[in-house]
Amino acid sequence: MSQICDDCPANSSNCNNLYCTSAEGSTRGTIIANRQLPGPSIQVCQNDILVVDIINKIPGHSLTVHWRGQPNHEAPFMDGVPMVTQCPISGYTTFQYKFRASSPGTHFYHAHSDADRTDGFFGALIVRQANKVEPHGKLYDVDSKEHIVLLSEWSGDLSTGIVNEDDLTKAIMINGKSPEVSGHSLSVFNVEKDKRYRFRVAYTAGSVGCPVAISVDSHLLKIIALDGNPINPYEVSSAELTKGERLDFVLKTNQKIGAYFLRAKSTCNENELNGLSMISYDGFSGANIENKIVLEENFRKFDTSLCNSKIGKVCLGDVRSLNKIPSNLRKFEPAYFCINMYHDNVCYFSGSLKDVRSKIYRINNFTFTYPPSPLLTQPNDVPLNLMCNELNTPDKCVGQSVCECVHLEYIALGTTTEIILIDQGMYMQNSVYCLFQVGSFERISLLYKHQVPENY
Ligand SMILES: [Cu+2]
Structure with missing residues (x-):
């Protein structure tokens, strides 16, 4: 509940103040846009060019804003993924997003990281079509x-x-x-x-x-x-x-x-x-x-x-x-990605709660870490020995259960790839590794057989 809520809920008119973020009533920090929770709603027509200035006034905290539902084919560097499509917007700097709202319908924008989004940075992005084509x-x-x-x-x-x-x-x-x-x-x-x-x-x-x-x-x-x-x-x-x-x-x-x-x-x-x-x-x-x-x-x-x-x-x-499904999506190459959560067998305890640090997420046995420069705009600034995939395991990872690296899979330009995600649940130390194979459905059933039940 922000200060401007004053004596909300005792005085309900104070709760309805535009800038009162009452949420569920407890006191906590928020990261919000224009002092509103949710942020201001953006209403545009299809193919309008959207121009949004993000003025980051959070000391020592950088962020990016993702425009969910907009493919951004013309301007992929406006997609709002930190260190992948752009540098994050540092505190006390301004970044201008400018792109075409090409995809009609109900969408929303949000700060890219889960924590910032959970702190309140999100709002509606509604793209309407002309009546004739709706x-x-x-x-x-x-x-x-x-x-x-x-x-x-x-x-x-x-x-x-x-x-x-x-x-x-x-x-x-x-x-x-x-x-x-x-x-x-x-x-x-x-x-x-x-x-x-x-x-x-x-x-x-x-x-x-x-x-x-x-x-x-x-x-x-x-x-x-x-x-x-x-x-x-x-x-x-x-x-x-x-x-x-x-x-x-x-x-x-x-x-x-x-x-x-x-x-x-x-x-x-x-x-x-x-x-x-x-x-x-x-x-x-x-x-x-x-x-x-x-x-x-x-x-x-x-x-x-x-x-x-x-x-x-x-x-x-x-x-x-x-x-109808677009014709270029009818023919595709499959690519399989195995996702699992690795449990390093060490439980940290804080009071009666299990510490979240003991869980490590992996895709194809790699744990993604951000590169020092955005991959899309400055790929040459990312040292090769930080990158990894099935064909290229960094030396530091050989024999290790956890491999943190810039996990990069290559897809040929102009091809269509179907990405199949296999959720393998929780893995313990020394458990079976994810087998990564492309192109065989038999392998999929094999992967499922190796799944370790959650209540190990
Ligand atoms: Cu999103």
């Missing part, structure tokens, strides 16, 4: 900047020494507000009765990334787009998103005049987290808050994970895109 334009009456829903996990302050990442998530926020601060400061979406509204939802931030299910009491959601891409619409009672995903739905305001909760429910590390906001019909007097989820049990859920579809569920495999 494929679902006939399915709704209103597409307003008032109906943007940014979901985020809110955590303890990473800088205060909390050591177990599994214990971090405290609340699910909707547009930077959480019911923990009391119902006064919930986000409210105003609607008129008997209209169809396009709601644009993005799950922007979180240290853990637990799936979140959204629903609106007594209403169905007609899902029309995923990650900015139009799909054949599905009508569901709730829909699940994970970190980074976007989803557009149409809400028909066909219930009696009242206020209905828009819920964001998550089970995160066995904690029940309930994000709340309010959909308020015009003419609602404030007396009768509808508070029933009649549809939850007897209607389908939309699950964007790879589930088995059965009655009551729409799974990712059922989703049909309105756009």
Whole structure:
């Protein structure tokens, strides 16, 4: 809760001050854009040139901003990945992002590192198309900047020494507000009765990334787009998103005049987290808050994970895109990447919590470390002996379980590569190494056989 919130939640008008970041009510540092949580929403038309100056006023802390959903083919150096596409923006310097918003739909921007994003640096990036070409334009009456829903996990302050990442998530926020601060400061979406509204939802931030299910009491959601891409619409009672995903739905305001909760429910590390906001019909007097989820049990859920579809569920495999797959993506070479988390057998203890330092993530047995210069713009400044891949293991790594290096895989210009990620879970010291093979599906089953169960 920032200082400007004054006596929020006791005085609810203070909670609604534009610059009051109430979050879930506890005191912690934030990194936010323009003193707002979420940051200002950016609304543009397709192919507009977006110019954003990032003035970094954080002493001794550098960052970059990633524009999620924008391919940036014309200006890859504007993608916002530190030490890969650009140098990070140092404290007290300014960097100008300038690129074409080529990909329409619901997107968002965020500070690139997980920690900065979890500290609050994110905001909506909505790219609209002309009515003539918007494929679902006939399915709704209103597409307003008032109906943007940014979901985020809110955590303890990473800088205060909390050591177990599994214990971090405290609340699910909707547009930077959480019911923990009391119902006064919930986000409210105003609607008129008997209209169809396009709601644009993005799950922007979180240290853990637990799936979140959204629903609106007594209403169905007609899902029309995923990650900015139009799909054949599905009508569901709730829909699940994970970190980074976007989803557009149409809400028909066909219930009696009242206020209905828009819920964001998550089970995160066995904690029940309930994000709340309010959909308020015009003419609602404030007396009768509808508070029933009649549809939850007897209607389908939309699950964007790879589930088995059965009655009551729409799974990712059922989703049909309105756009045909581009012809250049039909022929591809597969490349397999094995991801695992290495446990070095040494447990650090801090109180009763296991220290996160004992877990090391690896891809193809390499742990990525950042190069001293951006790979895209200054590749020649990166010493060759820091780089690694399957064909080139640095001398320092021979015989070592953990190899930190600038992991670089080469792909020929103009080719299409299908990247297959294999999650191998947790590995212990001396356990089987990830076998990296290209082009054989038999190898995949072999890899799965080598998977070490999580509850070793
Ligand atoms: Cu992103």
